[in-house]
Amino acid sequence: GASPLSSIKHAGSPWELGLTEVHRVLMNNRLRDRVVLRVDGGIKTGWDVVMAALMGAEEYGFGSIAMIAEGCIMARICHTNNCPVGVASQKEELRKRFxxxxxxxxxxxxxxxxxxxxxMARLGYRSLNEIIGRADLLKVRESVSLTKTQSLNLDxxxxxxxxxxxxxxxxHEPVHSNGYVLDxxxxxDSExxxxxxxxxxxxxxxxxVNTDRTIGARLAGAIAKQYGNNGFGGHITLNVEGAVGxxxxxxxxxxxxxxxxxxxxDYVGKGMHGGExxxxxxxxxxxxxxxxxIVGNTCLYGATGGVLLANGQAGERFAVRNSSAKAVVEGAGDHCCEYMTGGVVVVLGKTGRNVGAGMTGGLAYFLDEDGSFPxxxxxxxxxxxxxxxxxxxQQLKELIETHADRTGSQKAKTILANWSEYxxxxxQAVPPSEKDAPEASTDTAASKVPASAQ
Known part of the structure; x- marks a missing residue:
C-alpha cells in the first residue's frame, strides 16, 4: 500500500516459496496438525486461493485488493494524509469523498x-478442505514461450x-485458552x-509479572459497554507494581x-481514549x-485521547499514529511521532532518527541539550x-509540571527550576496543519516571546 516502491518491488519473497517450504517442513516433521497456515501477499483472485490451497494453505489474507474494492485507487500517498478518495486521510474534506x-x-x-x-468444480472437488495440500494436482505449463522463465525448475x-x-x-486441536488473566x-472484584x-x-x-498482558483493556471494555467511551462518571485507580507485559x-x-x-x-496505551x-x-x-x-516500542499507537507520563525513556516508534493523546517521556528511540495526526508529545531527552516521518497533525516538543536534534x-x-x-x-510548561507532579521526575523538576535556561x-515540531495554531503561529508580534528566549 503505502510502502516505498523499492520495498514493494524488491523486499520479501513470493508467497508460493514461503508457503511450500513451511508446509513441507511441518509435514516432514509431523507437526502440520499443530498449525493453521495462512498466506497473504498479493492474493487477488479465486485462482490465487485455489493455488494457495493446493500448496498447503488453509487461510488466505487479502490486503490491497480489499481496499480497492471499497474505493482505494492506489495513489500511494497514504503517508501524506492526502488520499484523494478519503480512504487513508484524517482530513474531513477528503474523508467526505469516501x-x-x-x-x-x-x-x-x-x-x-x-x-x-x-x-474446484472443474477439478472434481466440492470444498477447499479436499484440495488443501494436494500438490499432485499441480502441473507445470509446458507451452511457455517466455525465454527468461523456460529454464526455471519449479519442483x-x-x-x-x-x-x-x-x-x-x-x-487441528482446539485453540488453547489463555486461562485466567489479571483483568x-x-x-x-466486588468493589x-x-x-x-x-x-x-x-x-x-x-x-x-511480564506475562500479565493488556492490563486494563477488559476493564475499559466493561465500562464502554455500559457507558460508551465518554460517559463514565466514576474513577477507578489501579496501582500496579512490577514488570508488566x-x-x-x-x-x-x-x-x-x-x-x-x-x-x-511494548504498546503501552495502545488505542487509549482517555484517562491517565x-x-x-x-x-x-x-x-x-x-x-x-522504562517503556517499550510503539507506545500510544492509534491513541485517541488520554495522558501518558513515563519517568524514563521510551523505545522506538513512540506515539506512532497518535491522534489526540498527550504524553511526556524522557527520551525516545527512532521514528518518534511517526504518522502522528494529533495530540501533544514532549520528549525531555534524546531521540533517535527519523523524527516526525509522516506526521500530519499535533505538536511535539523536544529537549535538545547537545544540538543534535535537527x-x-x-x-x-x-x-x-x-x-x-x-x-x-504555556502548553509545554504545564505538561512538564504535570509530569513532575505525577511521576516525581527529577529531570522535570530540574527543568522547571531552571526554566529560562532550558x-x-x-x-517544536510543527506539521502544516498546525502552522496557524496559537502554540506555533508567529503571525502577530503579540504572539512572540522576547528575543532572549528564542
Missing part, C-alpha cells in the same frame, strides 16, 4: 468464492509430501464492580488511572531514570522551530 460501503467488499468476496468454487512448488490418503493433519480478577455500576471511586493495588493500558478510557511502579513492555497512565521506576531503583528505558528530523512534512509563542510555552533548548 464512497465505499461494506457491501462492496462483501460483494467482491462473493465473486472470489464463486471463482474458487468453479475452479519446489509441486513436489510436496503426498497427502492424498492421509488427511488427518487437517484435524478477570479485576472485573470479579470495582460497584464502582462501575454506581459510577463511584475505588483504588486497588495489584502485583504483576505488552499493551499495558490498551484502550484506556476517561475515569481510569493506571499507576505503574516498575517497567512496561503514569509509569515510574521502582522506589528502590538506584539508577538515573532519565537515562534508562539532523534527526525527517523534513518531508514537519518543520521545526523554537518555542516562540506564549501559548506554546526553554531555549526546546524544539
Amino acid at each position: 464512497t465505499g460501503i461494506p457491501e462492496h467488499v462483501v460483494n467482491f468476496f462473493f465473486f472470489i468464492a464463486e471463482e474458487a468454487r468453479s475452479l 519446489c512448488l509441486t513436489q510436496l509430501p503426498d497427502t492424498r490418503d492421509d488427511r488427518s493433519w487437517l484435524n 478477570d480478577e479485576l472485573l470479579s 470495582i464492580q460497584a464502582a462501575i455500576q454506581s459510577q463511584s471511586s475505588v483504588s486497588k493495588t495489584v502485583q504483576v 505488552q499493551s499495558f493500558g490498551a484502550f484506556n478510557l476517561p475515569g481510569v488511572t493506571l499507576n505503574l511502579e516498575g517497567e512496561a513492555n 497512565i503514569i509509569i515510574k521506576p521502582y522506589a528502590a531503583a538506584t539508577y538515573n531514570p532519565a537515562e534508562n528505558v 539532523a534527526k528530523v525527517n523534513p518531508e512534512i514537519v518543520k521545526i522551530q523554537r518555542v516562540i509563542t506564549p501559548a506554546g510555552e 526553554l531555549p533548548k526546546f524544539w
